Amino acid sequence: MRDPGDDPVTLVRRGEGLAAWRQIADALAAEIGGGALAAGAQLPTEAALAGRFSVNRHTVRRALAVLAERGLVRATQGRGTFVEARPLAYPIGPRTRFSEIVSRAGREAWGDLVAAATVPPDAETAEALGIAAGAEVLELLTVHRADGTPISAARTCLPLPRFSGFDAAYAELGSLTRAFARFRVDDYRRLTTRIGARPATDAEAMRLDIAAGRTVIVLSSVNVDSDGVRIQANRSVFAADRVELVVE
Numbered sequence: 139m140r141d142p143g144d145d146p147v148t149l150v151r152r153g154e155g156l157a158a159w160r161q162i163a164d165a166l167a168a169e170i171g172g173g174a175l176a177a178g179a180q181l182p183t184e185a186a187l188a189g190r191f192s193v194n195r196h197t198v199r200r201a202l203a204v205l206a207e208r209g210l211v212r213a214t215q216g217r218g219t220f221v222e223a224r225p226l227a228y229p230i231g232p233r234t235r236f237s238e239i240v241s242r243a244g245r246e247a248w249g250d251l252v253a254a255a256t257v258p259p260d261a262e263t264a265e266a267l268g269i270a271a272g273a274e275v276l277e278l279l280t281v282h283r284a285d286g287t288p289i290s291a292a293r294t295c296l297p298l299p300r301f302s303g304f305d306a307a308y309a310e311l312g313s314l315t316r317a318f319a320r321f322r323v324d325d326y327r328r329l330t331t332r333i334g335a336r337p338a339t340d341a342e343a344m345r346l347d348i349a350a351g352r353t354v355i356v357l358s359s360v361n362v363d364s365d366g367v368r369i370q371a372n373r374s375v376f377a378a379d380r381v382e383l384v385v386e
Contacts, residue, residue: 139356150162150193151351154240154259155156156186159197159204160192160201161206162191162193162201163201163202163205165191165307166181167208170211170221170250170279172207175221177222177224178223179218180220180221181216181220181221184198184287185349200264202263206219206348207315209377209378210222212347213275215263222380223245225381226240226245226284226380227381227382228376228383229383229384229386230333230357230382230383230384232386233313233325233327234359235314236313237316240289243284245284245285246284246286247283247284247312247313248282248311248313249280249285249313251279251280251298251305251308252279253279254276254278254279256274257274257275257353258274259274259275264297267297267368268368269297273297274298275293275296275297276296276302277293278293278295278296278304279292279296280292281346282374287347288347289362289376289381290374290375290376290377290381291342291345291346291374292371292374293372295371296369296370297369301321304320308320318369323364324364325364326363326364327361328360329359329360330359330360332358332359333353333383335356339349339352340353342375346375354375354377355383356374358372359372359374361372368372
């Protein structure tokens with residue numbers, strides 16, 4: 139596959155009412171759509187693209203920002219700009235397992251523990267877990283990745299003392315399912331799911347590596363163990379253009 143950065147100089151059309159950055163964005167979008175730039179491929183540097191199109195780097199930067207807003211590329215600080223992978227089909231059903239879903243798609247799944255704390259639950263979390271408002275829960279902030287690309291960020295609350303130490307297990311195993319198995323929860327199922335959408339907060343945008351204000355899908359769910367006991371209240375935010383939710 140050719141490297142578009144090796145192309146001869148591509149002159150943008152002047153005086154036709156179409157901004158240079160828009161022409162560059164359209165040209166790169168066409169190459170992504172046509173497969174010349176495959177999913178996961180790294181784009182040439184800003185300097186290389188500026189040379190190719192005979193423009194300054196600010197113009198290239200604006201074109202790349204437009205592509206990022208459209209969900210076609212992802213800029214990673216210190217690494218460069220990459221073509222976004224195709225959306226991941228994400229089934230929502232009685233047994234929703236991130237690692238299994240990602241693995242079935244031929245991609246590598248992993249979860250990062252961002253933070254953990256013992257906190258009193260808010261009223262919504264206490265109701266979701268069926269616990270008293272004065273009880274404590276273990277709160278986890280996590281990021282879930284497919285082939286290194288952030289797919290979702292989550293806030294998970296687990297009742298204590300049953301799941302004391304769950305954060306250490308999750309940090310080691312990178313999977314809620316595997317961590318639950320450490321606590322003799324070999325299977326669990328979805329009790330309720332609520333789905334919504336909104337713009338990402340600054341913190342969510344940073345964790346998902348998306349442009350500020352991009353749309354995220356919000357899933358709020360409650361899981362129960364095989365005895366029907368509530369074990370997890372979860373709120374996940376998904377980069378909207380990285381997943382296709384399939385309600386089963």
